[in-house]
Amino acid sequence: MKRAVLVSLFLIIIGCFLTACKVQDNTKTNGEGEGVVSGTFRGEAKEEEEYILVEVMLQENQISHIEILKHNETPGFEKAMTQLIDDIVAKNSIEVDGISGATKTSKRFLKAVENAITAAGITPKDLASSNELNRKTDGESSKVDCDILIIGGGGAGLSAAIEARSQGDDRVVLLEKMSFGGGNTRMSGGEYAAPGNWVQTSLGIEDSEELFFKDIYEGGNKKGNKELINIVVQNALPNAYWLRDFVGVEYKDYQSWYGGHTVSRTLWPVGDGPKYVDTLIDKAVELGTDIHYNTRAEEFICNEEGKVVGVRAKRSGKTIEYIAKKGVILATGGFGANVEMRMKYDTRWNGLDESIPTTNSPAIVGDGLIMAEKAGANLIGLGDIQLYPINNPATGNYYFMDYARLNSNALLINKNGKRFVDEKNTRDKLSNEMLKQPDAKAYELIDSQVVQDMNLELLYEGEIAKCYEQGVLVRGSLRECCDYFDLPLEEVQKTIQRFNSFAEKGTDEDFGRTKNLEKIGDDTYYMFSCIVSVHHTMGGVEIDKYARVLGTDGKPIKGLYAAGEVTGGIHGENRLGSLSMPDTVTFGRIAAQSAKKMK
Numbered sequence: 201m202k203r204a205v206l207v208s209l210f211l212i213i214i215g216c217f218l219t220a221c222k223v224q225d226n227t228k229t230n231g232e233g234e235g236v237v238s239g240t241f242r243g244e245a246k247e248e249e250e251y252i253l254v255e256v257m258l259q260e261n262q263i264s265h266i267e268i269l270k271h272n273e274t275p276g277f278e279k280a281m282t283q284l285i286d287d288i289v290a291k292n293s294i295e296v297d298g299i300s301g302a303t304k305t306s307k308r309f310l311k312a313v314e315n316a317i318t319a320a321g322i323t324p325k326d327l328a329s330s331n332e333l334n335r336k337t338d339g340e341s342s343k344v345d346c347d348i349l350i351i352g353g354g355g356a357g358l359s360a361a362i363e364a365r366s367q368g369d370d371r372v373v374l375l376e377k378m379s380f381g382g383g384n385t386r387m388s389g390g391e392y393a394a395p396g397n398w399v400q401t402s403l404g405i406e407d408s409e410e411l412f413f414k415d416i417y418e419g420g421n422k423k424g425n426k427e428l429i430n431i432v433v434q435n436a437l438p439n440a441y442w443l444r445d446f447v448g449v450e451y452k453d454y455q456s457w458y459g460g461h462t463v464s465r466t467l468w469p470v471g472d473g474p475k476y477v478d479t480l481i482d483k484a485v486e487l488g489t490d491i492h493y494n495t496r497a498e499e500f501i502c503n504e505e506g507k508v509v510g511v512r513a514k515r516s517g518k519t520i521e522y523i524a525k526k527g528v529i530l531a532t533g534g535f536g537a538n539v540e541m542r543m544k545y546d547t548r549w550n551g552l553d554e555s556i557p558t559t560n561s562p563a564i565v566g567d568g569l570i571m572a573e574k575a576g577a578n579l580i581g582l583g584d585i586q587l588y589p590i591n592n593p594a595t596g597n598y599y600f601m602d603y604a605r606l607n608s609n610a611l612l613i614n615k616n617g618k619r620f621v622d623e624k625n626t627r628d629k630l631s632n633e634m635l636k637q638p639d640a641k642a643y644e645l646i647d648s649q650v651v652q653d654m655n656l657e658l659l660y661e662g663e664i665a666k667c668y669e670q671g672v673l674v675r676g677s678l679r680e681c682c683d684y685f686d687l688p689l690e691e692v693q694k695t696i697q698r699f700n701s702f703a704e705k706g707t708d709e710d711f712g713r714t715k716n717l718e719k720i721g722d723d724t725y726y727m728f729s730c731i732v733s734v735h736h737t738m739g740g741v742e743i744d745k746y747a748r749v750l751g752t753d754g755k756p757i758k759g760l761y762a763a764g765e766v767t768g769g770i771h772g773e774n775r776l777g778s779l780s781m782p783d784t785v786t787f788g789r790i791a792a793q794s795a796k797k798m799k
């Protein structure tokens with residue numbers, strides 16, 4: 201995705217519109233010389249109802265860390281702020297491009313950082329230039345020893361950390377390249393499929409491990425690894441209890457459903473992915489995990505026998521060697537945000553270039569895969585890249601409002617006003633059909649009864665307000681909706697009539713939909729435009745049942761374990777929705793157990 205906003209224009213606009221405000225000067229050591237500052241400073245930017253509060257850590261005029269303390273931006277826009285943090289820390293400058301599709305959020309964010317710098321008593325121009333930084337760090341390096349080293353602070357890495365610290369007293373260090381943890385897990389709804397879970401029991405839904413296995417295996421076009429799927433299947437429920445009762449994740453008392461699952465079996469955490477991840481981080485820290493943020497692992501360190509004994513990482517331009525006595529766990533996620541790798545490996549979609557956005561965090565660029573390949577790991581299934589079908593064209597992120605389609609009744613229509621698919625089908629089938637439609641676009645239509653029944657206006661108030669601003673959502677009569685998106689009203693009316701006649705008969709003669717085959721109302725509607733985005737990369741490092749990384753010779757690489765999206769081949773060609781959490785938790789925990797025993 202190209203970012204086209206010019207910095208100068210950016211700063212002028214910020215200057216004109218945003219209210220600057222200096223919040224708090226926490227710690228300040230100014231002994232290094234005139235205009236040279238270290239410490240932690242807060243800055244806030246407010247604009248009408250919107251606000252962002254950040255904390256910036258300065259070390260001798262170098263930004264070492266930025267924390268977002270508070271904001272009320274749309275959840276998906278955290279991705280933009282995360283990317284900005286990365287860019288700012290890497291350049292040690294706020295003269296970075298805004299993120300396209302999130303220009304207002306970018307402006308507010310940069311203003312908040314600027315205000316924090318001003319609160320330190322310097323100006324952005326006083327930040328050390330990259331030449332100065334290079335001089336400062338030249339030749340410097342340091343070393344950190346631990347027992348277990350985890351790379352990546354998403355769902356898998358954090359589960360591994362909690363497991364490693366909850367059994368015994370190993371020193372566990374987790375490296376996270378961003379200034380806060382979570383990766384794609386933070387971007388998600390945190391949904392967790394578990395057969396036989398407590399919500400199913402309360403609703404009287406019958407389920408079994410056999411049915412769960414069948415759904416996963418068939419959902420992956422029977423190309424998944426049966427042994428590893430079985431491990432996920434058998435551990436999904438015990439690990440759901442572990443999350444709830446040991447880690448402290450709070451779940452809603454209702455479930456969600458995703459295409460490909462025969463029954464509803466998906467637990468849904470309160471506060472979605474962000475709260476889920478924060479609960480995991482809190483637990484990992486409470487148990488004594490050392491999390492080193494802004495620290496990017498770059499290469500494995502191997503001993504003379506080829507055993508992985510640590511990694512070389514970079515923080516603020518400085519190289520640090522982390523040495524792990526027992527093992528290194530790779531949990532860096534996939535490569536959905538790396539266009540070059542998508543183009544190189546994709547075998548299904550005929551080119552996933554930069555015109556296709558991604559739902560991924562900008563951090564998810566395949567670092568771990570590149571490192572592992574160099575260390576001799578076998579990479580499998582890289583060509584299987586999952587697209588998510590229903591995303592906001594302004595951000596590339598999924599719509600939370602789309603829960604209406606998943607859990608109730610909605611129609612997907614194309615530019616010609618026609619349905620083109622069973623709306624309840626799996627992600628890859630929907631994406632496949634969407635790409636064949638005019639402009640590769642669809643429009644989701646939800647009637648007012650469903651909006652009311654699902655409490656969408658209250659639950660997704662923030663998202664709805666943003667979507668209006670972005671011009672991707674309209675509410676009104678069918679005519680108003682069609683006019684807004686330039687769709688042919690008569691065709692849309694015919695499509696609804698035809699669908700309603702199927703609902704009456706109980707048979708969808710066009711696309712065979714069976715779930716929520718109910719009539720669409722004739723009052724007012726919500727309609728939003730949708731595009732596909734790159735969502736999940738099914739391929740990655742090959743692991744065995746102990747989460748040991750296998751080399752190209754089929755043998756485990758000593759000292760190296762992996763879990764989560766960085767691993768490949770478990771699910772086959774497609775991963776069903778809400779399977780990521782059980783996978784990351786299961787193999788995260790197994791990887792920790794194996795590393796502890798040096799299996």
Ligand code: ADP
Nearest residue numbers: 352354355356377383384385497533563764765
């Ligand atoms: P998973 O679901 O497999 O846990 P996530 O996407 O949730 O994957 O998390 C992966 C995490 O790994 C992200 O927080 C990301 O920032 C982090 N990460 C990716 N590459 C590196 C790296 N080279 N060094 C440290 N952390 C990394």
